[in-house]
Amino acid sequence: MSTAMETGPRPLAGTGRSAALATAAAAAGVVFAGLAVLGIAVRPLLPVDETRYVAVAWEMWRDGHILVPHFNGAVYTHKPPLLFWLIDLAWSVAGVSEIAARLVGPAFGVLSVLLTGALARILWPEIPGAARRAPWILATLGVFLVFASLTMFDAMLTAATLLAMIGLARQRRTPDRLGWLGVGAALALGAFAKGPVILLHVMPVALLAPLWRDTASRPAAGTWYRGVGLAFLFGLGLVSVWLVPAAVWGGPEYRDAILWHQSADRMVSSFAHREPAWFFVALLPAFLWPWGWRPAVLRALGSRALLRDEAVRFCLVWAGAALLAFSLISGKQIHYLLPELPALALLLARAWPGTADTSAAEPKRWRLLPLVPALLIVAGAAAVLLGLVPHAREEGLTVDAASVALALGLLAALAAAVLAMPSRFAAWALIAPGTLLIFYAVAATPLRTVYDSALLAEAAAPYASGGLAYTGGDYHGEFTFSGRLASPVAELRIPGEIAAWAATHPGGAVIGRAERMSPGWPAVREINFRGRLYRVWPVPDAARPPQKGSAPQ
Structure with a gap:
């Protein structure tokens, strides 16, 4: 193992090290939670997705349609009921409120951060630095920071995918029946969260195990695939506890939609969000921002030596198979790959160059490269203020001079902090949260005046x-x-x-x-x-x- 991949103090022993790593993951979760709560305070429920999903939960609460979700008086076939159940559960505890509903999605974002730290400790028990870095990287990846904070299904799906991956990672040495049942339970959780799409996120890693497992330590193929089959059947059995009575109660139209059309039709001929096959590849810079915008990290990710690491291959199959599958599917949106961002965070954490690989010759100006999105936000706001954006005023997208000045000040402070940080890792951890604050500085008023239902x-x-x-x-x-x-x-x-x-x-x-x-x-x-x-x-x-x-x- 190259010492270039390791940073930080010498590993602690046993329980002390585990506690320290868990504490680091918890701190990252707290930071993500704080930014998510700030977003709830600044922006309204966003139409049309957030407003629709909370409307479904409201009708379930109002009319008592617990088994089958309804929307605007009709059976709602587009998504399974878990999000709506959990919002109603939050309302039963805290009372019906927008805030209670909007905390459900981000709670799974926090859980995903914690689970990413746990998975890193399983994959690289001998590299505590990777386990410290991984949850922080996920919590401050721009795409995750935005979409895991919304009232949507993808943060729940991400947490379910992570639970399944933890199960598969534990099974790679000495598979046992209880472990496979855990993987099956994670599949069921993902199905309740967003439907059969959980299989596209998890099953390639399970079925393509020969591509990532070390030959010397891998269990027999028959043993492994029997376990995969057991996990699938157990997950299907758990889902059937709800699916069978729901399909009977919802009638033939609901049964046909929930069992087939809402998954197969989206894959073959999407009725919404149709995009070309290269859509997700073109978005890779956005998925990597800001952590993958450091040249030294990209060089480390391209290292052949890294491929000798079984855990790295595990993450590559996880992310790569999903990228290929969703590129071939007709309907595409950026948040569809949210469950693969933990794999990306793990790879970035493993490849993050250590002190031995980072020479003084690496110029600090590279730290300013990931600030380009923040600069574009400020420039766009200034253009709107000066009337240079056609139709912006007619559409209600206006900003005042004070907001632009505040955003410019925040940008200058962020750039100064990033350059002054002695730790490159800490500098990069500031970028996405700082950029989000700059966005809120200029967008808070338009969001409340134009997008508030x-x-x-x-x-x-x-x-x-x-x-x-x-x-x-x-x-x-x-x-x-x-x-x-x-x-x-x-x-x-x-x-x-x-x-x-x-x-x-x-x-x-x-x-x-x-x-x-x-x-x-x-x-x-x-x-x-x-x-x-x-x-x-x-x-x-x-x-x-x-x-x-x-x-x-």
Whole structure:
């Protein structure tokens, strides 16, 4: 083993070393949690994903549909119920609130940071430096810092993937039945979190074990693959406890969607987020930011000597197989590969050059390279302030001079701190959190004034008892939770539907995008939401059906 890969003090012995490494992981988890809570305080629930998922949890809470999720009064087939169950559980403890709902996703981000530290200790028990670095790298990877803080499914899926990988790493020497049952339980957790996609994250590592295991220590192929089969069947059995009654209760349409179309259709011919095969490869610099932007780290990752490490091959198969599989799938979004970021963090932690490999000749100016995104944020904000961004003001994306000045000051302070840090590792750990603070400095006001669904909910509140309808596109639950709506929102797509709905909903209102469709009567409110003009049209008296005994209008 090369000493170039190791940094820090001499390894502690036994329990003391384990406690020190666990403490380092816990500290990284606390930092991630603090940044996630700051994000909750600064920004609203983001449409359309966060608002929709909390709306599903609200309808489950409101109507008692525990077994099968519902959205806007209909069965919701797009995702399994775990996130919604956990939000409802949080509400049962803390009361119904936006904050309680929004803490669920980041809690799994914290868990993922802790599990990454645990996996590093299993993979490299003889390299405590890697175990110290890995959770810090994951907690301050830009993509993880952003998406694991959101109310989405991917942080839960990441934690489930890590649990499965911990199980596989423990099984690589002396497999046992209890360990395989643990892997199966992790597969079930991932299926409850986001469906069968957990198999794409975990099974390549299990099935391609000959590519990463050392020949001398590997168990017999038959023993290994029987264990993989046991894990799969046990996970399937756990999922069936919910899936079978849910499929029966939800009916044929729900059964067909949850068992097949929501997974297979997304892979072969995605109905949303279609991107070219090179999409994720093009995003590799974003996934690597900021830790992989250090040239010495990239050189170390390209070292052939690193491939002799069984644990490195384990992480490469984990990340590489998922990258290939998701590149071939039709639908793509950057957060789909969130469960592979722990593998990337582990590789970066293992390859991080130590003192012996880092000469004084490495110029400090390389530390400024990962600050380019922060510089672009400040430059973009200044361009908006100076009116150089077309249509920004019309879309509500405005910033004031004080915010730009604050962001510029934060950028200067971050650059100075990064250059002054005696430890390169500590310097890199500042970059993503500092950049996030700079973003919040310029984006906090636009986020609250343009993306807050509470603005729509407030405008709709006086008419909720009479019924609400949405026109001009699909309704994604933008104001269901923020308005605590007691009934579904009707979706009206053609003028005839608007007239018919208005005739039966006196006291109600139609809400929608002004440029797409209008009911034909005056609006009482105009709201800039998501950079588009929304209007509220109360149902006029003339649209109401005549009352018995009254003259026709």
